[in-house]
Amino acid sequence: MQIQPATRISAGGAAAKALHGRLLRTHLLPHAAVHPKLLLLLRHPADASRWNSLLAAFARHGFRSSALLSFAILNSLGLPSDSYSLCSALTVASPDLARQIHARGLTSGCLSSVFVCGALIDCYARSLAVEDASQVFDEMPHRNTVCANSLLGGYVESRRWTEGFRLFRRMRELSLEPDGFTVSAVLQICSEAPAAPLGLQTHAYLLRRSAFTENAVLICSLVEMYARCGLVAKAHSVFDMAAHVTRKDVVLWTSMLNAYGRNGKFAEVVETYEKMLLEGIEPDKIALLAVLSACSHSGNVIKGLNFFNSILRVHGMVPGAEHYGCVIDMLCKAGNLEMAWKFANEMMMMENKSGGGNLNASVWGALLSACRNSGNVEIGKIAAKMALEFDPYNAGIHVEWSNLYASAGLWNEIGEVRELMKVKGLKKDVGHSQVDSFSLRNGYDSV
């Protein structure tokens, strides 16, 4: 289904035209771009069930404004909204509209439907109105796991770890059976808090529940959870046990690679990656990025370049901007500016700049920093200009640029950079002069 510019209401007859006019006058149809199916339906204005299914279709396909419009028209026509239409409207509603529906539901009795309550909780939770969400949850007559999951998702999103975990415990009292979504959310809490004791507890819970032992998503979440809690050995034991179940799963192996990388165990990343190849598992771009990142962080240039070359030659994939960025970063740290320069230019030639502007800026920024360290003003100057192409208002790049000149005693040029910063309204005293976007992307702590 696609939104197209509205056409005239075709052959709809006088009634449809009159209705259309009325809707325009009441500002329910704000502009011309209305979904054609909606216009078509104006020919059967009194048919509530048709409006309901159209509303449901809009909501399902994410046509937010068309869905809200249908709901508004439905209401303005005085057609009764049943639990179906309320649910559909709530999947696209703002918190304000949710509150209106909520208030109306208190009298109309619609809140006795778990579906309506579930949609209401989810709507509140998505807008981080967790107080409202939990109120609905507490007051509804019959709860189900879906409602609990929605509320839990709201706690995770708003980083309310304690309340989230409390809800997980409460589900047992309420005899709500946790499913994969529940556990996934709980593991996210343990990871992000991070809360090792809760993580261990959740792991123990998973082991008792055989339904979850072969769930690949949960196994990866467990590995990541332990890694983020700094318990690498536990991460590895989960990985080891699961290898028998999902042995060929490159995602699981990548979880383990990043578990090591996040904890600074770069030699283990390379070792595990090579073991993965021996097991006959074909790496994908994310696995390759993980091992490249480890080489970059540990200064393992030879292996890093080998892995980079293997992307195309062995695995038949075109390296992405993030792979280039990683290698350039590695070469800069190793002081090999010429090669870094070559790679950076190669990266710019690629059509697929999947890393986006930030990545490009940080790559050129890394090159700039490396040039400052080694006093290579020529390349550094170009790197600075390239970095500013992608991120013109980055104060750190300006500072690094002027430091580059300072290292060579070029005082006039420093003045020019300072002037440029003044014009752009940038402050020169910034704490961090460069951003290691690969570390951020992979979530590695600085090592």
Add this chain to the structure above:
DNA sequence: CTCACTTTAA
């Protein structure tokens, strides 16, 4: 006649 709530992993 049809239609409704969470959709998680590197």
